[in-house]
Amino acid sequence: MSVRRISKKFSVQSVEASELKGAKFSLLGESTEAYAGIPTEVVDEDIEAEDEDNTQLNLFEEDDKTLPPMSNWFGKLAAYTGGIEPTVGETKQLKEKQTKSSDNKRLGTILGVFLPCCQNIFGILLFVRVGWITGVAGAFQTFLIVLLCCSCTMLTALSMSAIATNGKVPAGGSYFMISRSIGPAFGGAVGILFYLGTTIASAMYLVGAVEVFLKYICPQASLFGDITSDAALFNNTRVYGTILLFTVMCCVFMGIRFVSRFAAVSLAAVLISILCVYLGVFTVNPSRSPYVCALGGRLLSQDFITVNGTAQCHKNTTGPIYEAYCNNPEIATEESCAFFNANNISYFPAMPGLTSQKFFENFFESHYREKGKAYDNIDFPADRKYGQGSNIADVTSSFMLLLGIYFPSVTGIMAGSNRSGDLTNPQKSIPMGTILAITMTSLVYLSSPLLFAAICDGSVMRDKFGESYGGILLVAAFAWPHFWVILIGSCLSTIGAGLQSLTGAPRLLQAIAQDNVMPFLDVFKVITKRGEPLRAQLLCYGIAQLGILIASIDYLTPLITMFFLMCYGFVNLATMLNGFLKEPSWRPRFRFYHWFLSFVGLCLCIALMFISSWYYTIVAWALAFAIYKYIEFRGASKEWGDATRGLQMSTAKEAILKLGNKPIHTKNWRPQILVYLPLDENFQARHDRLLDLVYQLKAGHGLTLVASILEGDIIDRRNDMIAAKAHLSDLIQEHRIKGLAEVLVASTIDEGMKNMAQCAGLGNLRHNTLMVSYPEDWRVDCKSSGSKLSKFISTLRAAQACDIAMLVPKGIDSFPLSKGNQMIGNVDVWCIVHDGGLLLLTSYLLMRNRVWRKCHLRIFVVATEEDDIVNLKKDMTKFLYDLRINASVEVVAMSTADISAYVAQRTASIEQRRALLMQMKISTVEARCDPQLIVDQHRKPSSADINPADIVKSNCSIDSHKLLPAISATSTESSDQSPDHATNVTNTSSSDSASKEDTKPSNLKPDTESNDKPISNHSHHCTVSFATGSNVAVSESDKSTNPKENDANSELNRGINEFTFSPSNPLTKLVQKAAREAGSKEEHLLNKAHPGRISSFSCIQTDTVSVFS
Incomplete structure (x- = not known):
């Protein structure tokens, strides 16, 4: 319920302004801290002040003027972005778009999410590596590799969809969703790894394009000799890759508009190429297939058996095969000639068409080999000089290594979220478009190894570069209508993917730098007038150039796999934490998710990392940990309401509840x-x-x-x-x-x-x-x-x-x-x-x-x-x-009197004095005014520093417990003072006559002159306790001219609490007189020849008492 301000003005004659001023209502239960999990930035704190003339005449005034009106609050709530903000480079563009018609944001699910995701997922690996992986691992294990990778991306897509629909998603891309979900430290670490993965992926795409060009389009362009050798291939790739990278970067420098236009061409190329591949699968037959020559099951290179443009696959002595194995003195040996004579030569189509026989032959059989070994089990070593280069493993292969090589082919699932600023309805388009794209690409990837195994011979698929059938790309060899469609389409799609990566990576780095989580990245905040992050682009160019120098797809893909798996793993982690903790602010519109699915996705990402390359995994985790620690100690403090903070709160709550109120053991103290x-x-x-x-x-x-x-x-x-x-x-x-x-x-x-x-x-x-x-300085104004x-x-x-x-x-x-x-x-x-x-x-x-x-x-x-x-x-x-403590021990012997404040030897006398007061029936007020009783009750090193303000009470009402800390607090200070000093403790008179007068407290200072001088001339009430248990009250005598009585009065005024009774002591006469008047039976004790010590003697001064320690 809210209180509405009444704006009607009242007449001053009828209602006084003074009566209205200060009348307020409190709005209970309202707070500006958070509204249903929405941060305080939503609440508008800038409320327009009212006119001064109206302020005095308002009937009611809000108690908290920072609360905004509901209309303003809902207006701000509609603009809530969930903490995901666009980059600085895109801010100006967004402002320009807001001035135009809303029709400009017309990208829907298909154009805005589905097609971009398909373009990024379908990459170079589908064309140049899937067939080879199927031939080496077999169709079944390849299917498992593809299934694991696609399952990982699908589970990640479900988690990403939940994050994307938990609030409004403006431009900014996937980094903002990740960082705002798992915190600045984790988000910054994952953001850097995601950036490195995207940048190196651009190098992989460009290296793949150069490989297609040199191996299948124009082998004659080699600058370093025979392209079939690894050294020549790597050097050519470095040169042409550098040229291609420079060209692509020039396009990037031209701006996002040019890149967007080329993206359409690239997208069309990749879709047409895939369509031609599937048409070729169902139309290939022996008449359309290239033929291969095999000697004893080993494929021979097409160039090796070709003479004058004609393939001569026979055992005639005039043929090139016999010449190389038996007749050429430079390379022929007895073993090679024996191998030639012992095996038959066959000439057969490489892709005979869909047959169940080929499918079952290639389904379970795998050929994992170390680098340089032959794929078959023939005793004769394979050698390129005999035309057997296609049978030699150029890289070490295993299930784990092949999985690391293949995984980058399924990345690119976040391309749609990167375009969220151009979508009409991001919360609807991102989940639907991304899941639809992954579903379609997964069907293509899962079916491709099965179809390749059904139409191709196993040894043909293991021929990575197609040397046995004329150096043609495998998928291009059976594509319809012509292999040039695949070659050109794959080359264009690969260049387009690299261009997209080099365009997105600098913006990702600039976004990370703009968040101020890593100070050393501040230099990359700078953008040009056109909103381009030029410095970040130059850094991406340098990192991509390093990737080009590696010059091999097989060596680049494991690195990319690590970075993308780290990113996907943290996306699953964020969704798992939010779903498991059930934070109040976690309300995604996407309902087809569960925290357990995200947990499975996280475990799958970690497992794939270790399966593909355990040492690369350690390097990636170490790099992420180093970045995390750097952000934690050096980065700016950010509070984004992330799941990590929620996990910490839940963990702390559970730990505290588990500890409960049980007493802590000594070992845990x-x-x-x-x-x-x-x-x-x-x-x-x-x-x-x-x-x-x-x-x-x-x-x-x-x-x-x-x-x-x-x-x-x-x-x-x-x-x-x-x-x-x-x-x-x-x-x-x-x-x-x-x-x-x-x-x-x-x-x-x-x-x-x-x-x-x-x-x-x-x-x-x-x-x-x-x-x-x-x-x-406690003595000042004490x-x-x-x-x-x-x-x-x-x-x-x-x-x-x-x-x-x-x-x-x-x-x-x-x-x-x-x-x-x-x-x-x-x-x-x-x-x-x-x-x-x-x-x-x-x-x-x-x-x-x-x-x-x-x-x-x-x-x-x-x-x-x-x-x-x-x-x-x-x-x-x-x-x-x-106790396991290294220390030297010294024992210091001191007398009991020196350390009496630390022993309990006065306990008996304290109890006797307390019993004495009870027997004398002294009132509670008088008992509280007994300073010596208080001091002895709480005996410490010195009571000289007792604060008089703590015992100044009306009617002598002194709280004895209040003196305990005072005395204990001065234990250290008293060690520097004389044990004979005194502190004056002042209280008002307890007598009837003195209570009617105002008594001023005396000055508080130690008695450093003489203890023989009386501190006060006021009357004292003293009590004598004999050893037999009798008590006698003693008071000072009236002033007289008798010197002995005056000496006794002076002695009594000193307030001493213990003395020895002897005939020479002037106090003896006063005590004898008091005992005689009280009719005490103990009077005769005082007349004995030998002096004796009574059990106790205490005095109560009505105004000022000197307490000796």
Whole structure:
């Protein structure tokens, strides 16, 4: 439900503006973060401001003016592109198209997707390699190779269709769909591999065109001798390939319009060529077939048996065969002559027509050989000098290698998605056109090996270059109506495919550079005035030239296979993750997909990679991993709502739920550090060296949260919170900390720290260690309730209440930098009390960092003079050995008085004093005002630094628990002070008379002059506890001229809590008097000849009490 603004103006006389001002309604449940999975870019945040005169008279005012009207929101929603944006080079063209009529976008499924995909899928391999693969592997294994490749592309097409229909698809091509689906790091890596595959594929197409030209069209054009030798063929291919590449690049430089016009010619050529091949399959017969000559099953070269233009396939002594095997002294041997005499010569048609006999002969039989070996099993070695070159394997063959050679013939399935900007309805045309094109091409590819096996002899198909039947291309030999149709058509289609690749690859590289995911590609962002990526085109030209220098289709195809399989695999991965995780934003219109099919496609891509070439696979994965890591560490931060992020969220959720709230075992404990980093008014960190310490503790591998607190209200300081969080994130990245940033807005710092300590973390990832800096200038304004000391004390109390450890580094601003020089010296750990091993663990983690690695760890164990120091050192050394910590151990003996703050020897006296107060029936207010009781209850090294602001309470209502952190916090500071100093603790009077007056707190400073001077002249109420259990209340006497009584009053005013009763002690008279008046039976104890020590003596001062430690 929405609140509509009422625009009617009211009269000022009837409705006061002051009454209307501030009247607001809150629109509950609405947010500008996301609408049903649609990014915030859809929401229009630029709302036109209203007239100032109308603002005061509006009856209601929206609470959040950033929410757009529904009309504007739907307008932006209609233009939502799903994060897929066109390249910069195409942006200008798109703007020009928008000014024209919408009739220009008239490409439908057939012209826009189906035919371009067919043109790119039908390549040179169908004409020059399918027949040879069928002859070597057999029809059955070739069918399996084709089936695996076509299945891979079909499953990938289903996945791509789901991605393409999950949002609007403008111009930009397949890279944008991939990168926006699997994230910038994976997308950039796959994009680079896809770019390399497309560029090298252009080199393969051009090498194939040169092969058709030199082998089948014009062998006389050879520049390096006989074209049948590999060296001559490679060198000729390099020369003519370079010339052809330069010519094609000139066409590319002319612009996309010329390439588009040539594409129509190329498409017509490839379709006509395939049609002629299938017509020839069903029309070939012995009369239309070329004849071949075979000696003992081995085909002989047509040039070898031809004399004066006539083929002489016989055993006559006047023929060329007898001359070469038996009569020529240069090449004839006894073995060759014996082979000639032992075998018959046959002359038969190479393509007799469709016969079941040939089909079954070629169906299962395979002839895998190493390079240089004969395809048959005849003992006589095959040699070109005997005309047997067509029987020799020019490359090593196996099922895996042939699969790698064949796979590039089924690529090109993304040609339709690259034209998405010119489609009338991309979401309909891309799935339908792509799947239809793959279906048709797969039928052609699957049927071709079966048909070739049914019409051709196996040895003829293994003749890769057609030497036995006149150097004619196999498919051209039986094509109808003439072989020249196939030769010219295959040559034109191959050049066209290379031209398309060299046109698309630079735009792909420019698109990757435009995404800013890889800084070193920024140079390729530049485009010409015509929108052409010239620099990217020059780079493509260089890479394609390297491919031309390889000069062999059989060596180029495995490389292309790796790159395209990587790309297809990640397309399947993206669809699998989105389908499996069921992200709310994953709503593709294409319904004929399933995440399990995508998973099968992914596994098939990986399997095909390792089957075709395991070492090329390792190289491709290593290259992809290197690019991924480069983008992760150096690339720009991009958030495209990809499936990888969804997988991380789902994995994190499952891991946290699996951990549950079970207690963490000691072996799995690690410091999960919550770092409180205060910020100034400009959001600058006050103690950023804390982050250096956190970075040096990274060996703990815990979750780090760097947090700060802003005082105020979240509604008023929302923008400040966002700015502060962004600054903290920058600091984390600057200090290379693997952690998170958080900013909390609270009414006070104390409340914020309490909330942060309670709520930070999740499940077993809750933070168990709080790190705050030590308040160095805590003495300044320490009386104030908002002082640094009080905030620090409150933080200590919050940490204690939440059962989390505390790390309080002192002098953090001088802490070594993480990028600074290595420290040399010692790291000392003083073990005074057992802290659970946190100090040892912290020191160990520091020693693993580069800064402290050269330091030596020393452990100082504090012991009393009565302890066995030798055995204690041995035990500590063994303890460190069991913990696998290398450190030296030193035992320091100290007196009990020096370390009394760290032992529990006063527990008994504390309990007795507490029982005394109960027996005396002292009120709760008076008990809380007993500083000595509070200090003894929470005894620490020194209580001299107690903050008076923490115990200033009305009616002497002192919270004794609040003093615990105060005393513990000063343990380090008190070591530098005299143990005889005192801190004045001030509270209001608890007596009836004093409560009516305003008592000003006294100045807080240590008593460094003399402990003999009375701190206050106010009255004291003291209590004596005898060993027999009796209690006597003692008060100071009235002022008199008696020197002894004045001495006793002065002694009592000192507030001492223990003394020895003896006749010489002036306090003895006061105690005797108090005992006599109270009727105590213990009075006689004071009159004994020998002095005795009573169990306890405590004083309560009504205004100011000096607490001695």
